[in-house]
Amino acid sequence: MxxxxxxxxxxxxxxxxxxxxxxxxxxxxxxxxxxxxxxxxxxxxxxxxxxxxxxxxxxxxxxxxxxxxxxxxxxxxxxxxRLSTRRSASGEFDHGAQYLTARGAAMGALLARLADAGAIASWTPDGKDRPGDWHVGLPGMSGxxxxxxxxxxxxxxxxxxxxxxxxxxxxxxxxxxxxxxxxxxxxxxxxxxxxxxxxxxxxxxxxxxxxxVYAPCWAAMVAFDRPLPDLPDLWRGADDAPLALIARNGSKPGRTGETFVIHAGGAWSARNLERPAGPVLEEMLAALSAHAKGVPAPVHAAAHRWRHARVDAxxxxxxxxxxxxxxxxxxxxxxxxxxxxxxxxxxxxxxxxxxxxxxxxxxxx
Ligand SMILES: Cc1cc2nc3c(=O)[nH]c(=O)nc-3n(C[C@H](O)[C@H](O)[C@H](O)COP(=O)(O)OP(=O)(O)OC[C@H]3O[C@@H](n4cnc5c(N)ncnc54)[C@H](O)[C@@H]3O)c2cc1C
CATH class of the missing domain: 3.50.50.60 (FAD/NAD(P)-binding domain)
Structure with missing residues (x-):
């Protein structure tokens, strides 16, 4: 309806x-x-x-x-x-865009007004690797x-x-x-x-x-029932890998839970685009376990395929x-x-x- x-x-x-x-x-x-x-x-x-x-x-x-x-x-x-938020019993996940930045006047004016309206807040993750102020939607990116x-x-x-x-x-x-x-x-x-x-x-x-031309992106949404201090708030890997970005969703303002969003790289996602979500998720979780010590079994794990994620051309x-x-x-x-x-x-x-x-x-x- x-x-x-x-x-x-x-x-x-x-x-x-x-x-x-x-x-x-x-x-x-x-x-x-x-x-x-x-x-x-x-x-x-x-x-x-x-x-x-x-x-x-x-x-x-x-x-x-x-x-x-x-x-x-x-x-x-x-x-x-694609400013998207998925909710689960274990917390929320921004499984599309991670943060907003402004380089020009129009976006700068928009972000200022969204901040005034309480719809976005600053996010300075441990591992922040690019300049400028990063902003996230409240209570999720879609906000x-x-x-x-x-x-x-x-x-x-x-x-x-x-x-x-x-x-x-x-x-x-x-x-x-x-x-x-x-x-x-x-x-x-x-x-x-x-x-x-x-x-x-x-x-x-x-x-x-x-x-x-758009690059696709496989996104995994993963929650744990205990803190994982070995994982930073933000980490980036290679484009041709199942682990191109790890973002601790719970480190963003207004979020709860030990929740992570993982993005596979564009090249890897393109090669694996038509595979079912289950095996893709398994491969991404295996890559996460290999990346950090002591990653337990997640209490929540789901995958989402973005066919048109980031514009390449x-x-x-x-x-x-x-x-x-x-x-x-x-x-x-x-x-x-x-x-x-x-x-x-x-x-x-x-x-x-x-x-x-x-x-x-x-x-x-
Ligand atoms: C995984 C991922 C990570 C990203 N990371 C970042 C980031 O960190 N920073 C950043 O700045 N950008 C990032 N982006 C890009 C950013 O999300 C997009 O550039 C932006 O959100 C695009 O907005 P849009 O309105 O142009 O398109 P969309 O957000 O795609 O909006 C189009 C809308 O049209 C709707 N629609 C489509 N067809 C129809 C139809 N026939 N009838 C009715 N509705 C329809 C769709 O459902 C959708 O809601 C990322 C994107 C993805 C997917």
């Missing part, structure tokens, strides 16, 4: 600097007003956003704040996309998108299966339950193979999505828009392998739309 989430939390995403993404100037400075969701402007443009990951959440928040009527369709049962989506119409467990250009200059969105929804504009934030499946037949411009342009201006694709695949790329891509698209880019849309009831 589709589920709508509404709350009254107000949240501001303001980016006051002139937007420069990938060396391209995207127009006017954006000063976005406080959340205007729910003010019920029936004449406002109706925008469907496919995907409630970081790119979708940034688009949704900014467009709602700019007066659009926004509806977010998410195929899974939760928000956050980082919650303030962005608060008060908006978010439909969980609602996959979008088909997009059609409608005769009335809108776009018809067909969801998994067969329902048809009319919108003025659609933004697709799914990883590029899924985005292309929705858009490829509508405009040849979207064929460029085929050039984006991005498109290099912040978004693709159809010639008619009614459909656009954004997300990390456009610009790079970090969550910040998803934010920059979404931000560039929003700036383009708010500046009047794309079609001159009719208002629909």
């Amino acid at each position: 589709a589920k709508a989430h509404r709350s009254s939390l107000r949240f501001e995403v303001a980016i006051m600097s002139r937007l420069m993404v990938g060396g391209v100037d995207f127009g006017q400075p954006l000063i976005r007003p406080m959340c205007s969701a729910g003010r019920g402007n029936a004449m406002a443009e109706k925008v469907a956003i496919i995907g409630a990951g970081l790119a979708g959440a940034v688009c949704a928040r900014a467009l709602a704040d700019a007066g659009r009527r926004v509806c977010v369709f998410e195929k899974s049962g939760g928000t956050g996309g 980082a998108v919650k303030p962005l989506l608060a008060g908006l119409d978010v439909r969980l467990r609602t996959p979008v299966e088909t997009l059609r250009l409608a005769a009335d200059a809108g776009v018809e969105v067909v969801t998994g339950d067969g329902a048809r929804h009319g919108f003025d504009r659609v933004i697709v934030t799914a990883p590029s193979p899924q985005a292309h499946a929705l858009t490829g037949a509508l405009d040849a411009r979207f064929d460029a999505l085929g050039g984006i 991005p498109l290099g342009t912040p978004f693709i828009e159809s010639a008619c201006g009614r459909i656009a694709v954004c997300g990390d695949g456009m610009l790079g392998g970090r969550a910040e790329a998803a934010v920059d891509s979404a931000d560039a698209l929003v700036a383009h739309i708010v500046a009047g880019g794309g079609q001159a849309v009719p208002a629909r009831p």
Whole structure:
């Protein structure tokens, strides 16, 4: 069943600097007003956003704040996309992205506002090996998108299966339950193979999505019933190994339990992608036992396969828009392998739309 989430939390995403993404100037400075969701402007443009990951959440928040009527369709049962948290009786696991960092203005502004909203906190693990401030979502990584989506119409467990250009200059969105929804504009934030499946037949411009390359990642979520002091909070290994990253999830703020997330390397994950989860998990656990002394049998162990984990070869342009201006694709695949790329891509698209880019849309009831 589709589920709508509404709350009254107000949240501001303001980016006051002139937007420069990938060396391209995207127009006017954006000063976005406080959340205007729910003010019920029936004449406002109706925008469907496919995907409630970081790119979708940034688009949704900014467009709602700019007066659009926004509806977010998410195929899974939760928000956050690859900013993902799995819960178990033994504790929680951030089995996708481990932490967020900002190099540019848009991500810096977003992280500052998420921190103000109490949705992220700093994480300085024992073993921190890269510069900059590291931030994690609260209470898990998926918590980082919650303030962005608060008060908006978010439909969980609602996959979008088909997009059609409608005769009335809108776009018809067909969801998994067969329902048809009319919108003025659609933004697709799914990883590029899924985005292309929705858009490829509508405009040849979207064929460029085929050039984006993702590395897969096998992730293991492991909990123990006693402390393992020989394991650091963070450790990185080789890309062609079953043990490319160990993160002590319990060392992140707000987490509980002796919980670890293990990521296999991209090359190793690619070679083992189609194997069943059971043997993959066994191999990753054996590698963990070989890595540290005295690792006991876990009280919880599960594996998750990310087919599209980190972007290895991005498109290099912040978004693709159809010639008619009614459909656009954004997300990390456009610009790079970090969550910040998803934010920059979404931000560039929003700036383009708010500046009047794309079609001159009719208002629909
Ligand atoms: C294992 C792993 C480790 C990572 N580590 C880091 C890290 O430490 N730091 C960092 O910065 N980044 C990291 N990343 C990358 C980061 O997670 C991504 O760059 C970022 O989350 C991408 O956001 P997005 O919104 O573009 O895409 P996603 O998060 O993939 O969001 C897309 C959403 O669209 C939904 N969707 C897809 N198809 C449909 C459909 N047809 N209908 C409805 N919904 C649909 C999906 O369910 C998903 O929720 C990591 C990723 C992984 C997987």
